[in-house]
Amino acid sequence: AQTVTQSQPEMSVQEAETVTLSCTYDTSENNYYLFWYKQPPSRQMILVIRQEAYKQQNATENRFSVNFQKAAKSFSLKISDSQLGDTAMYFCAFTLQGGSEKLVFGKGMKLTVNP
Amino acid sequence: EAGVVQSPRYKIIEKKQPVAFWCNPISGHNTLYWYLQNLGQGPELLIRYENEEAVDDSQLPKDRFSAERLKGVDSTLKIQPAELGDSAVYLCASSLMGGHEQFFGPGTRLTVL
Numbered sequence: 001a002q003t004v005t006q007s008q009p010e011m012s013v014q015e016a017e018t019v020t021l022s023c024t025y026d027t028s029e030n031n032y033y034l035f036w037y038k039q040p041p042s043r044q045m046i047l048v049i050r051q052e053a054y055k056q057q058n059a060t061e062n063r064f065s066v067n068f069q070k071a072a073k074s075f076s077l078k079i080s081d082s083q084l085g086d087t088a089m090y091f092c093a094f095t096l097q098g099g100s101e102k103l104v105f106g107k108g109m110k111l112t113v114n115p
Numbered sequence: 116e117a118g119v120v121q122s123p124r125y126k127i128i129e130k131k132q133p134v135a136f137w138c139n140p141i142s143g144h145n146t147l148y149w150y151l152q153n154l155g156q157g158p159e160l161l162i163r164y165e166n167e168e169a170v171d172d173s174q175l176p177k178d179r180f181s182a183e184r185l186k187g188v189d190s191t192l193k194i195q196p197a198e199l200g201d202s203a204v205y206l207c208a209s210s211l212m213g214g215h216e217q218f219f220g221p222g223t224r225l226t227v228l
Contacts (some may be wrong), residue, residue, distance in 0.1 A: 105157025
């Protein structure tokens, strides 16, 4: 079975600063996908970034980038130039490569960006 | 393009009452998921449909929960009877068959009194 662990329940950062959210996972599979989802108070889960395990290059999406360490089973999210709108719950998630598989989520981390 | 639609957004019921949630996926998405999100937790899969077929319902408590997706498009999740511990957010998501990105609806927040 796959598990996802987010050990930091809560973080806060000042606007315009950089913050890193950590995530570790456990799997015996070699082919999978990793995601970071954002969930604001509206409850809508929004995909922030995804990483294919077979790709060595770390994914980036504008201000968001990941540090994917496959051997260490670590998948951290870096948010640069934090904005007030980044305030939300952030969930790390895992799915197998087969497609249409379920997402396995971590417990989430509450990020607050202060003005 | 319209996203995943769920209704109602909020529901408050007395324990032992029945309740139903509705989900309409993104047009063309064959795969539909229902997730349960307890307070302070990440979502957990309840059931996954490929078209009208439930291909993974191993985490669905079948004594009180049921789901259907009769025409392979929209879906209904039902609880009968509801218990206090069912208070949670129920999320629906959809994806293309074989796709890895799931698109989520806004969820239904259920409160059982």
